[in-house]
Amino acid sequence: DLRPRLRSFNGVGEKIELYSFSKSEFEYAYLVRDIEDKISQGVNPEEIAVFYRYNRDSEPLIRSFEKTLIPFVVESDQNILSDKDIENLITIFKTIENFGNDELLLRCMYIDVFDIDPLDIYKLANFSWRSRTPISDILSSRGRLAKAILSGEDKLYSFYKKISAWKKTSRNKPLLDFFEIVVRESGMLDHLLSGDLALEKIEKLSGLFEDLKTLIENHRSYDLEKFLQYMDLLEEHGVSVRKNVRGSVPGSVHLMTAHRSKGLEFDYIYIINAYDTHWGNNRSIEHFKIYAPSPLDGSFEKIDDERRLFYVALTRARIGVNISYSKEDENGKSRLPSQFIEEISKEFIKEGDVSEYEKKFENEKFKIFAPRAEVRAPVKDKKFLNMIFFEQGLSVTALNNFLECPWNFFYSNLLRVPKVPNKFIMFGSAVHGALSHFFDALKIQGECSKNTLIRLYEDKLRKEPLTDKDLDEMTQKGKRVLSGYYDKYISSCQKNVFNEFKVSIFFDAGVGEGPLRLTGNLDKIEILNGAGEVNVVDYKTGKPKSRNEIEGKTKNSNGNYKRQLVFYNMLLDNYENKKFRMVSGEIDFVEPDQKGEYHKEKFVVSVEDIKKLEEEIKNSAKEIMDLAFWNRYCSDKKCEYCRMRKKCLS
Template structure:
């Protein structure tokens, strides 16, 4: 709950900074005071899975969600179906319309909403109504209950449930108790792991520091984007738009720069930072265009998003659910014939040598080739993708100190993808069994290990 509220506050901060890039903490406090003065609530984000709890929500709010058991209450005639409403409603000055002519109020719409509510249940849906309302009037079941096929429902009196609850009134009517669970509970982490899935960035963060993965990829604690991250995101967006447009014919250099400028719009940058990022990006993209003009492939897919590829766990005894893998591939280049592809990943910042990329130097991590291997694993297991990824390429978008650009291509072997799967399995087992609790990385100044140490 605290994390959900933190995310909600963070969203409000971002809203303010987008409108007022130079806003400071005192401005945000004034903003909150204004909201409080006018009784404007800050919408709380979804807390996700909470152990030993139920979720109360409207039928509209339940769309897209699923639960083992669903309880629908107050399903009586007049509340669900046959809603008693005034015959007329004034619209503007002298115009009126019958409410039954408004599509949102038709019975068919309520029936569809009822269907949505009932089908949120994977196993059982419990539908109930009171025989008498709070005003003492008799109530009849909704027509939607009667419309359910007999073989799909079991009807019975509520006496058995009333007797069951009669001896538990002190529990039912006690004051609300805020549960004392924490984000470190195993059940919470297991559910979160299967919900979030795993990306190449998440795996690389895990190998760097388990607690970096925990806070950034599993919990997703909100963090402010710095100007370098904003710059990188805008470069990626510009290249995506440029190569999409290039499918229809040659595109001039000016368009690439325009896409970059458009991508920077609305980003929370101070004027001096905006000017520096803008100049840097225009320079890099201008040189990039001049260097590669006429040599790039136009049969591409850009920002190819894979939301779910499933990999069975090494041990089904650990959990029957598979690991969900996700990723966004910057560019897929279809090679001659279209049966094979090269996957390109853009990088901003200082170019690395081949040895650095392969992890053969002192402080190298091998993150980039591992990322390409992860993309091959995704594409090899993506049902609707029929082409074969035969290579991956790291494309440094900025020139080096000599004005030269660097690209490094890798052939990903079956041995590498097999080793990658073992790393994924190891991560999954340690997270699901909570084995990483006492682990720390080798960096003595690691902010994530320091944050973990504060927990005790």
């Protein structure tokens, strides 16, 4: 036997517990019960991890955990299409696209965001059958609705009017705009934000949004019909849309693939589905391969990779390891244990007797149908929000958002609620990208033509999810703006530069258990001399501002642009032993004024500017950590973020 024997070199510890169940449902039920027992005995949930081989293994596992009060976090990619709220959203889209389809209308009415009484839905369907009148015709007429004798007539009529209006919107608005309108007007966004595990739900919504955005970037003519055809195709072929979803609660059991476990350690680990062909001996079809396998054909190398992965999973535990598998699959076919289990010396394994447990579980099978356990929504949990804040750190954009409206910061930066960028934001993004690549090329080549700059801009713009009309408009605008910008500055521009320079430092904000991470992405750093002195440039699209507006000295200005330069100065002062010394910062307005003149405003950041910013960061961080902003709103009476706070987190 050429297979290596796996042995521990850390002395004698707890034996590996091995459990073989007759069916997978017993395996999952035992797993959650054993973890519940450990937690009740005082084990910290954060010190427990469950490892599986493939991302798809997480779905039945998640369903088992959802029926318990065990806090857990899935640290592998999840299929967002299996989420019930995402399914409901797609049903709404299908109802809109197939406007007038009675079956879809009925399914859509049951979605909880519409708050329609199920008895009314039954009465409506019954009245439709008796009167031989399509449901869409009944809903469109208050007179017909009255004849159905419904308690929620107004809700049903309002539901119909929404679907009807969204149908028109789907034909007259870009698909991304339509997506956002339906998500907000249907109440789905408020529902996700106010419900259990809001952060996880928003991450899944963002995943669907990003997938749609990618489709539009590659196929500009994409409409609702094509998107739903794409969804149907995924469902038909069993293809999932997988995203890494945040949403952990502090003190959570970790669920992850064995690959994700590398470099981590836990007190207790569980390795599930440890049967042959799942862990090791994976079958793959190789057409026309007529020669016998040899040590040189790669098959041994593949099994060694699998073995190393299993070994990695085994060695993540400090105290205890639990390995389990089921002897039958869902179709009753027999399974064998993974060959890697056989390679562990018997002296290190303790086989558990599951017969009594399986008998007990047979009498409690009703628990399979138990509803999802209610877990406190982490979005309202102070410890949870503090953890997210420290994980993400603070950028100057997030700081500016917080100072203007704490709920803009909360929803845009902490929860990251998806929002459709308008054509001007996409224009600005394309301009920034083009200038970055242009100055990179100029640094290397020494010269670069105006046509190159325009081409770079057009390439960037084509990747944005713009309509054909907006693409044409922004293309012409970009050509005009960048052509003049090139003529104005090409002869005097600095070529020794760093573009899109990412900086991250740690700052003692006086809160939490350690320093706060501050992050920044500097548009351009111009190297002025060999002593490390630099000028930092930040590009701005839109109407040029006066110096007083930039500094926040006018009535309606906020000082965000100046604060941005001070923030960058603070970052560079603490970056890699003061590798760079920022002697000036420059706001570079890429668009000309009404007279066609281009403007730059240069500032020297003072010690007082830095001190003021440090105090703003400390005060803001303290408010965020203490949730002192929870009942504070901004001065804008029409603020969408404050509205969401009042509606979703009351």
